[in-house]
Amino acid sequence: MNDQPGRAQKQSGLISMSPVKVFGSAPFTNVARVLLCLEEVGAEYEIVDVDFHAREHKSPDHLARNPFGQVPAFQDGDLMLFESRAICRYILRKHRSTDGANLLREGNLAESAVVDAWLDVEALQYDPAMHAVFVQHRVVTALGGEPDERVIAESVARLRETLDVYEARLTTRGYLAGDEVSLADLSHVPYTRYLLEMPYGPPVFGEFPRVTAWWERLLARPAVRKVVSMMGGGSG
């Protein structure tokens, strides 16, 4: 077993190889994104819950990890990181030898740029539209309020416009950045999982058969199935 590439890298000594720590829990979409990457490369990790009810996210200890008082934060030895997509890039670069899917495509100038572009689409177009629907449908109602149906309708319309571009894109390739899965696809998993549990999700996805087939291909990945399960009943 000790000549396995993954273990060889883990024993190189250049980088800390004790389990990394993820601060925050799996139901948070930005935490789930990080867990997905850790599962994809088979890294060891430890989840450290942050108690929001006790306002632990605004404690000096947590603010030293994430100055914005958000989750996730991430620790690898002396290195402390935040921002989920930056953490994902770090994990995939560190474990490049065990990243069978080559999820960043670094080393190929053009292919890595296409992954970057579609990862930015997820972060800047898909995520904000999804976040707005999620906040209205789940957070506002959990706090006893009435969801703002106008905000939901506008966000679902934005989402539909984005998925319309995805549908065209997926006509000639299996994944957003090409014929193979990349971080750009995986980054969509956490919010898509929640979307499909909300009444707005299945009708919108049903309009886009190639997007639906793409989602099913993602769900067939063991790492995706595991993290979707860790996200649980969607409490966060």
Added chain:
Amino acid sequence: MNDQPGRAQKQSGLISMSPVKVFGSAPFTNVARVLLCLEEVGAEYEIVDVDFHAREHKSPDHLARNPFGQVPAFQDGDLMLFESRAICRYILRKHRSTDGANLLREGNLAESAVVDAWLDVEALQYDPAMHAVFVQHRVVTALGGEPDERVIAESVARLRETLDVYEARLTTRGYLAGDEVSLADLSHVPYTRYLLEMPYGPPVFGEFPRVTAWWERLLARPAVRKVVSMMGGGSG
């Protein structure tokens, strides 16, 4: 002159070295971000205007470049890209040998991750707050409407919270990702330039002396001065 590193790379033949094309004009902040990177590495480029009044951004030609019908789009030989930060990464990787500032820090696992994190802060926290202020103050009024002062106040409050984190961060280092400038800093230039022309900007910046000094260090860079000048009177 022909043994200069930049030219040597340009003649390598592995990558197209005819001038790249940037579709969109400098007053657009997302276009200016790309121009900054091109200027920093001394790349040759051609700007191709997109006529929004003639709805050229929604033409089939432009949608083939950017499926969301936005600017910028970017062409390097057969490669077409969109999303400004992805284009910036591409430019900096391609011209790594002429990037004296090493603006992505790739090759150093920890340092590149810190650049990624603060670039995501710019994209996901700074830019949305600035964009909201800019739309109300400049776009709504240009269209003859009344700016929504509540939106402006909320966005300025968000901006102030973000700059408060920057001010603490800049206590022990000259730039957001460390002692040297990176793409994370430069990515703030286009909107900061507009902010400081609006009535909300100088009072907010005035509360943060280290942020103000950081901005002055950025403005001292020839590439920054050139692109700030290209952005002109702020028409877009």
